[in-house]
Amino acid sequence: MHESNPASTHSRQPTNNDQPTTTPRVLTAFWVLVVQSFQRHWHVKQMGWVSIGLLTLVVVSVAIVTARGRWGLPERPVRRDLSHRQVADQNLLPGRYDVRRYDPAGQPPGVATITPHEIPSPFDPLKDGIQNLILSIPQAVMRSPKFLDDWAFMNFSRWVILGAYFGFVLPMFTLAYASAAFGTERESRSLVWVMTRPIPRSAIYAAKFLGTLPWCVLFGLGGFVVLCLAGGDFGLRAMKLYWPAAVGGTVAFSAMFHLIGAIFKRPVVVGLVYVFFYEALVAALPGSLKLLSLTFYARSLMYNAATTAGYPTNLLDLSQPETTETAWIVLVTATTALTITGMWMFSLLEYRDDV
């Protein structure tokens, strides 16, 4: 990827331009621009550090929840200072009949000592029986290892992968790196050097995208891997199951933010509005409007992967997901269409370094 440094060869005898020369080739210039764009992205530091800082916060939060075992249902809080396990325990017989009422230590002398389970329901034995029967169902479920494990995994998938990753980490990283392809050069006013080369504008757009994409994938998928590792066993399972959705989402978001970076003067602002207002709102809406959201298709891939693996996906809270085939077709088509649209629009845009 790294081109040889001409400094090492500058001691050669210089020649002038009148000598026979090789003809310049546009394709050569295109691939040089791809490599140059990739190398220049090493200098995209500001938004990159912001993204890494935010990712660190999310990873630390996930790691703390994982360490406390809070992904599973038993330890999940129902309300403040009260977990599902504690509620379940209270609903067991010993809890339902307040043993303190029959505590011999608190009773007057002469009262017989009895154990709570021996106490009949003195007032409504039928109601008491039905209540016990109903409560026995969740009690049985709560003692099913598969249910508890699946529930914990889907809970992790919902909050960490669907929420934190697709809703926050992935858009932030792709926004930081994809929009910077043109954004940073426009801000530093160095884009003029590329724009005045004999390369078609559409090719400049495409080369910049190809040079940027590895960084987006590196950081997009890197954030995914780090988040999964912070999730322990659930995270490792999620990583194996959802990585295709992460790849599809990363590439599609990169194409979108590259386009935004090319045509808007304030791409980060526009990108943030797009992510946190459009994607967050539209993808969550029922009905057909969500079909306009890229996140929806990435989430559909995730949903289908979990369903195929036999996990109960009702926790993911995704209404009418698309099939895996449809989701891939849409994501690939959207990426291609966004790139072609960007090439076309960029070929019409004037470059002004004074604005």
Add this chain to the structure above:
Amino acid sequence: MSGIGIQPTTLGTLGGQASQPAVSPTPDTPDSRYPLLLFEQVSKWYGSVLALNQVTLSLTGGITGLVGANGAGKSTLLRMANGQLRPTLGRVSVRGIDTWDWRARRLVGYCPDIDAFYEDLSGRRFVWVMARLCGYTRSESTRRTEAVLERVGMRDRADRKLRGYSKGMRQRVKLAQALLHDPELLILDEPLSGIDPIGRQELLDVFQSLAAQGKCLLISSHELEALEKLTNHVAIMARGRIAAVGTLPQIRELLDDHPLSVRIDVDRPRELARLLLAVPEVLSVDIGKAPEPVGLVVKARHPKQFFQAFSRLVVEHQLEVRRLEPLDESVHDILGYLLGGSGKT
């Protein structure tokens, strides 16, 4: 500017309206029968602001200075010439190829006025990357990099990081990258800005040698004195229009209605002053101060008629003229007339 009565025109051998062939060239095959740079009734609007107003300009070779006040439209014109901007109306072409077409940029080298680089690169590396982005192979890029660095006098100083360069060195690197692909047309936006006098002379020599090779240089500069040393062919811009284009004396002649200042050293200054005040073309006469009032500064209109009358008086009264010097044929002064001010840009 329309009141001045100078039509956008092309004068002299440095720039001339070439007759255009009937068949348009294809972008891959530039046609040398077309002017190197041609603006045809070009207008450019930025929203409601008219930056260029029906500009017609044709350049075929040599060095042309582009001067004008800030906001006159110089940068817009230069950016259109290298395809960064496209006209709202009209057409800009290089050898018949629309400058918006990327292939036209093969014929144009552009040295921008902005001072922004990839600061972490060395000068040599930067120029080499620019050569690669022109589509040359590694070895060819290295060869061209060394050649242009040599040409701008930076070959031995190009290994430092750009962020440590002086303004003059940065200007040279900008010029070097513009020369990489050996373009027919060089567009230089303030290339002398920030360069010390010695370096400035060196660059002026480079420009002269490029022009001698048959290159066409369009140079925008506020350094009017330096520009005058380089060329006397200028295009003067004012309020989005080409107010005049041609050699300085030709433009001076066209400014017939505007006063001409002449310094005259003569043996009998007071007598000459009295005689001149009777000439209808003379507007004012200032006599030099003591101790030796030998000089007159005469302000006159209609230069041709004035000089005819002056010659007649010298012969009739046998005056000894020691020195005759027009004071306002510099770009500054002509610009002052055209812009109605001091001529400062």
